[in-house]
Amino acid sequence: MATLTRRFGVNSETDGLLKPMEKSGRSFYLLGLFFLLMVGWFLYAWFLQLTQGLGVTSMRTPVGAAWGVYIAQFVFFVGLAHGGIAVAAAIRLLKLKSFSPVARMGEVITVISIMMAGLSIMIDMGRPDRIFNIVLFWPNRVGSSPLSWDVTVIIIYFTLSMSFLWLTMRKDLSGLVAKFPKMAPVYRLLSIGYHPDEDAKVDRMAWWLSIAICFLIVFLSGGVVPWIFGLLSSRPGWFSALAGPYFLTAAISSAIGAVIVAAGVLRSSYNWQDHLKPQVFKGLGTFLAVVTLFYVYMIFAEQLTMQYSSPISELLVSEILTTGAFAPLFWPMLVLGFIGPAFTLLAQAIRPQWFSLPRTVFAAGAIVIAFWVKRFLIVVPSLLRPLLPFPEGSYSPSWVEWSIVAGILAMAILLFMAFIKLFPIMELHDEEHK
Amino acid sequence: MVGVLLQLANSGVVSRATEAESTGFSIPAGYMGYVVLGLIVTPVVILVASAVFGHPRNMRVPGLFLVCLGTLISATVVGFGLIGVLLGFVFPK
Numbered sequence: 001m002a003t004l005t006r007r008f009g010v011n012s013e014t015d016g017l018l019k020p021m022e023k024s025g026r027s028f029y030l031l032g033l034f035f036l037l038m039v040g041w042f043l044y045a046w047f048l049q050l051t052q053g054l055g056v057t058s059m060r061t062p063v064g065a066a067w068g069v070y071i072a073q074f075v076f077f078v079g080l081a082h083g084g085i086a087v088a089a090a091i092r093l094l095k096l097k098s099f100s101p102v103a104r105m106g107e108v109i110t111v112i113s114i115m116m117a118g119l120s121i122m123i124d125m126g127r128p129d130r131i132f133n134i135v136l137f138w139p140n141r142v143g144s145s146p147l148s149w150d151v152t153v154i155i156i157y158f159t160l161s162m163s164f165l166w167l168t169m170r171k172d173l174s175g176l177v178a179k180f181p182k183m184a185p186v187y188r189l190l191s192i193g194y195h196p197d198e199d200a201k202v203d204r205m206a207w208w209l210s211i212a213i214c215f216l217i218v219f220l221s222g223g224v225v226p227w228i229f230g231l232l233s234s235r236p237g238w239f240s241a242l243a244g245p246y247f248l249t250a251a252i253s254s255a256i257g258a259v260i261v262a263a264g265v266l267r268s269s270y271n272w273q274d275h276l277k278p279q280v281f282k283g284l285g286t287f288l289a290v291v292t293l294f295y296v297y298m299i300f301a302e303q304l305t306m307q308y309s310s311p312i313s314e315l316l317v318s319e320i321l322t323t324g325a326f327a328p329l330f331w332p333m334l335v336l337g338f339i340g341p342a343f344t345l346l347a348q349a350i351r352p353q354w355f356s357l358p359r360t361v362f363a364a365g366a367i368v369i370a371f372w373v374k375r376f377l378i379v380v381p382s383l384l385r386p387l388l389p390f391p392e393g394s395y396s397p398s399w400v401e402w403s404i405v406a407g408i409l410a411m412a413i414l415l416f417m418a419f420i421k422l423f424p425i426m427e428l429h430d431e432e433h434k
Numbered sequence: 435m436v437g438v439l440l441q442l443a444n445s446g447v448v449s450r451a452t453e454a455e456s457t458g459f460s461i462p463a464g465y466m467g468y469v470v471l472g473l474i475v476t477p478v479v480i481l482v483a484s485a486v487f488g489h490p491r492n493m494r495v496p497g498l499f500l501v502c503l504g505t506l507i508s509a510t511v512v513g514f515g516l517i518g519v520l521l522g523f524v525f526p527k
Binding site: 047050051122127128129130131132134135141142143144145146148149152153155156158159160162163166167192193195197198200201202204205207208209211212215216219220223224 | 463464465466467468470471473474475477478481482484485486488489490492494495496498499502503506507510511514515517518519521522524525526
């Protein structure tokens with residue numbers, strides 16, 4: 001405590017931030033147990049898939065969808081990963097002090113999401129035991145394979161994000177050694193060589209690294225990942241120059257939504273009303289509304305192009321979405337998931353007296369769910385309409401696929417819960433400055 | 435029927451211009467990845483170098499940062515190998 005007091009001037013303000021690390025209620029552990037059981041179920045489902053093959057899924061080729069919910073989940077998590085740290089980087093880069101309480105949340109969401117994205121890809125592979133071949137044959141493939149570019153940039157992105165998170169946590173961890181003796185060896189290891197003189201250097205490094213990360217995000221979420229889809233000329237619905245901006249906007253929107261939801265839940269659970277002030281939610285909510293409406297505009301632009309005078313294959317994909325088998329998903333997603341919540345958030349921005357924090361969190365949650373559905377609608381319908389002379393396919397995920405998808409989501413939440421139990425989710429030294 | 439229509443619809447797709455038809459500089463398909471990664475990685479390396487060597491001068495923190503970065507990259511690559519070996523035991527022989 002003495003160390004904490006000396007380093008951060010601990011008072012009721014900063015001490016409140018350590019609540020999740022000090023004591024957790026029964027509901028926290030029950031929730032943890034629930035998610036742990038879901039992860040156990042996921043492992044069982046994956047074991048079945050590994051031992052019996054991808055036949056236990058509903059993915060089929062050549063008739064049907066060769067990619068399904070696993071790839072939709074991968075794109076969803078990649079989006080969360082990019083947007084999460086984009087929020088944190090923007091806060092550090094533009095020195096948006098009032099938003100700094102959510103900076104670390106964004107960084108943690110990024111690191112967890114990128115791991116879950118990698119796991120989703122691995123699960124989609126028929127023979128994930130050959131995963132090391134990606135490294136072995138990298139020199140032969142990297143020249144021409146967008147998938148190799150993807151793996152390369154994602155590894156750079158993951159390691160840079162993780163190092164960035166560690167760098168900005170060192171000061172906090174060094175101050176927690178005395179307060180949490182059980183975790184002291186871990187904190188000591190992670191804050192190895194820490195000296196208060198380094199703070200200015202760390203701040204400056206974080207500033208430069210924020211630019212590097214923002215640059216990577218633009219090229220990864222707005223480039224390499226969408227190019228996996230957008231460069232496939234044989235696939236109607238995917239081959240589009242719009243793919244990059246489309247994916248980038250989705251990434252930023254879904255991540256801001258996730259940050260709002262995480263901040264809202266933590267604020268309510270730990271009574272952090274003094275730390276997470278309504279203006280944080282107002283600001284993020286307004287930005288989310290604008291970006292989501294821009295995304296709706298891109299959906300409109302895409303569908304208009306596909307419906308107006310495009311090749312028949314494009315028209316068929318558009319019709320399957322808007323009036324066909326996927327219409328019951330498309331329209332609720334568009335109206336209830338994007339347009340409704342976005343206009344709700346926008347109305348709150350225009351008339352501040354209408355602002356409601358639970359409504360903001362609810363709207364953000366709806367947008368996050370809608371973006372998951374959107375990723376499914378990007379991946380699957382195009383695959384059901386091949387250009388080759390095969391009949392039209394169908395795809396409805398099997399229980400194994402749903403179990404795995406739910407288990408990965410549970411694992412992501414479980415990792416986030418573990419992080420807030422073991423590490424400060426908000427910057428302690430930032431509260432000290434206030 | 436739909437399949438035939440789709441094939442007909444795809445007749446407009448043209449192949450890449452051959453060298454004889456090409457009027458200017460073009461990147462060979464096999465080298466596209468190096469260009470893409472070069473464009474992405476070079477600025478990132480420059481920005482990380484700015485973080486490391488920029489003011490205020492302090493070589494201890496950047497040193498630790500680079501060690502962390504290197505360790506994580508190595509751990510990821512080793513992790514790929516380890517996961518592959520472990521999953522090898524699960525697959526039926």
